[in-house]
Amino acid sequence: MLNVFKNLYNYRELLKTNVKKEIRGKYKNSFLGVIWSFLNPLLQIAVYAIVFQMILKNPQENYVVFLCCGLIPWTFFSTAISRSAFTMVENGNILKKVYFPREILPISVVTSEAVNFLISTVIIFAFVIFSGIGITKYILVYPLIFIAQYLLLLAISFIVSSVCVYVRDLQHFIGIFLQLLFYATPIVYSIDTLPPEAAWILNLNPMTYIIEGYRDIFYNQTMPDVQSILILIGIVLVAIVIGYLIFNKLQKGFAEEL
Amino acid sequence: MQENQEEYSIMIDDVYKTFNVYLDKANTIKEKLLFLFSRNRKEKREVLKGVSAKIKKGEVVALIGTNGSGKSTLLKLLTKIIYPNKGKIETNGKLTSLLELGAGFHPDFSGRENIYFNASIFGLTKKEIDDRLEDIIEFSELQNFIDNPVRTYSSGMYMRLAFSVAINVDADILLIDEILSVGDEHFQNKCFDKMLELKNQGKTMVFVTHSMESVRKLCNRTIWLCDGKIKMDGDTEKVVDEYIKAIS
Numbered sequence: 001m002l003n004v005f006k007n008l009y010n011y012r013e014l015l016k017t018n019v020k021k022e023i024r025g026k027y028k029n030s031f032l033g034v035i036w037s038f039l040n041p042l043l044q045i046a047v048y049a050i051v052f053q054m055i056l057k058n059p060q061e062n063y064v065v066f067l068c069c070g071l072i073p074w075t076f077f078s079t080a081i082s083r084s085a086f087t088m089v090e091n092g093n094i095l096k097k098v099y100f101p102r103e104i105l106p107i108s109v110v111t112s113e114a115v116n117f118l119i120s121t122v123i124i125f126a127f128v129i130f131s132g133i134g135i136t137k138y139i140l141v142y143p144l145i146f147i148a149q150y151l152l153l154l155a156i157s158f159i160v161s162s163v164c165v166y167v168r169d170l171q172h173f174i175g176i177f178l179q180l181l182f183y184a185t186p187i188v189y190s191i192d193t194l195p196p197e198a199a200w201i202l203n204l205n206p207m208t209y210i211i212e213g214y215r216d217i218f219y220n221q222t223m224p225d226v227q228s229i230l231i232l233i234g235i236v237l238v239a240i241v242i243g244y245l246i247f248n249k250l251q252k253g254f255a256e257e258l
Numbered sequence: 259m260q261e262n263q264e265e266y267s268i269m270i271d272d273v274y275k276t277f278n279v280y281l282d283k284a285n286t287i288k289e290k291l292l293f294l295f296s297r298n299r300k301e302k303r304e305v306l307k308g309v310s311a312k313i314k315k316g317e318v319v320a321l322i323g324t325n326g327s328g329k330s331t332l333l334k335l336l337t338k339i340i341y342p343n344k345g346k347i348e349t350n351g352k353l354t355s356l357l358e359l360g361a362g363f364h365p366d367f368s369g370r371e372n373i374y375f376n377a378s379i380f381g382l383t384k385k386e387i388d389d390r391l392e393d394i395i396e397f398s399e400l401q402n403f404i405d406n407p408v409r410t411y412s413s414g415m416y417m418r419l420a421f422s423v424a425i426n427v428d429a430d431i432l433l434i435d436e437i438l439s440v441g442d443e444h445f446q447n448k449c450f451d452k453m454l455e456l457k458n459q460g461k462t463m464v465f466v467t468h469s470m471e472s473v474r475k476l477c478n479r480t481i482w483l484c485d486g487k488i489k490m491d492g493d494t495e496k497v498v499d500e501y502i503k504a505i506s
Contacts, residue, residue: 010381011378013377013378013382013383013384013387014378014379016378016384017375094362094379097339097357097358098337098339098357098362098379098380099337099338100379100381169288252340253341255334255339255340256278
């Protein structure tokens with residue numbers, strides 16, 4: 001186990017350049033460049049606000065703020081996973097030629113998306129400040145939830161990226177699955193509006209705890225439920241171990257399968 | 259026994275490697291299900307059949323053999339790009355392979371930036387690359403072009419840059435696959451001199467080559483692979499002579 005970290009540490013420069021390449025490559029050849037990091041989530045929020053507030057008449061107070069606390073972390077989640085599905089195949093050429101710790105690739109994807117998310121967090125701050133909700137001391141919990149989400153994504157990314165090498169179908173299936181999961185996470189609606197018989201399903205979804213956490217910090221301005229956080233930490237720790245074990249098992253065949 | 263192990267850079271213990279050769283590869287679940295019912299379009303090809311060897315620190319070893327004898331597979335196993343089906347491989351020390359030069363080169367970036375990309379794949383840190391940058395550029399003789407995008411390079415320049423990075427990584431073990439065909443004669447001689455220099459520094463090297471002339475000049479020991487097995491292992495002169503007799 002210690003060896004894994006040592007090996008990654010030795011290759012930190014590769015990790016760094018890779019993350020940089022991913023971030024820079026994302027908006028390469030576009031006129032607006034990094035502005036898209038802001039524009040994209042803003043436009044998305046606009047779309048969902050039009051549909052759910054104006055057309056479907058969601059009664060939630062400050063709906064746009066409510067929405068952005070859920071939508072921005074969700075975008076981090078879904079783009080990181082869908083890009084993980086392709087990272088091994090995209091880098092097949094290098095994987096077949098040189099040795100480097102294969103973990104670098106999924107880690108780079110998740111880390112570059114995390115940087116993007118941190119940039120977009122500015123939007124959440126802007127919304128809570130300008131809507132008059134303001135910022136409270138609970139913001140101190142924000143890093144904790146962020147780290148939990150980062151580790152959860154690493155775990156999923158380990159599994160998705162390595163399984164996709166062997167079963168390419170997964171790449172297509174993931175898009176649909178994420179769409180389903182989007183509605184099975186309280187992003188456009190509040191979990192309180194659901195009947196209790198349905199709410200338990202949402203509690204099986206680790207993203208529910210994460211979104212609720214962000215929402216408590218920014219929108220409800222309360223301390224996130226401690227029990228939920230403990231459950232979340234438990235899920236994340238188990239997931240990262242399982243994810244890494246699967247990855248480590250599958251990575252030995254990458255060069256032959258790609 | 260324990261201190262004995264430390265003298266070795268590479269220990270190969272009874273290694274078997276089999277490739278699945280897909281005549282018609284099923285990538286999707288649908289295809290996989292369909293193939294369950296049709297005939298098996300897969301062939302097993304045994305490439306290495308029980309290879310064992312120990313290479314001491316500072317030894318310069320040539321791997322020779324005809325095409326398809328498993329030389330390159332053995333090198334790939336040593337770099338950990340692929341893993342053996344059976345047997346064990348252990349290496350001691352930092353290992354660099356010159357199997358595929360220029361892996362990770364990005365055509366749109368300049369030569370200088372690509373040095374950083376490529377060297378980081380070999381596991382160097384920013385500072386280590388900074389320290390070596392001058393040496394790398396000087397060795398490649400590309401001073402005038404180093405800030406041009408790599409896509410404007412000729413194939414010879416491309417290989418020279420790639421080789422210069424790989425050779426300056428400062429590894430303890432170097433794995434080299436048929437590289438003395440890089441660039442023009444002048445550059446080849448330079449590479450050869452660099453190899454000799456590294457040999458004198460006590461680096462462990464494993465060569466795969468078909469050039470018996472360079473084997474004789476560089477290597478003290480030669481391993482002859484034939485059909486996935488070691489046919490002969492020992493003093494270069496003796497093995498090369500036997501090999502030439504056998505193939506001619």
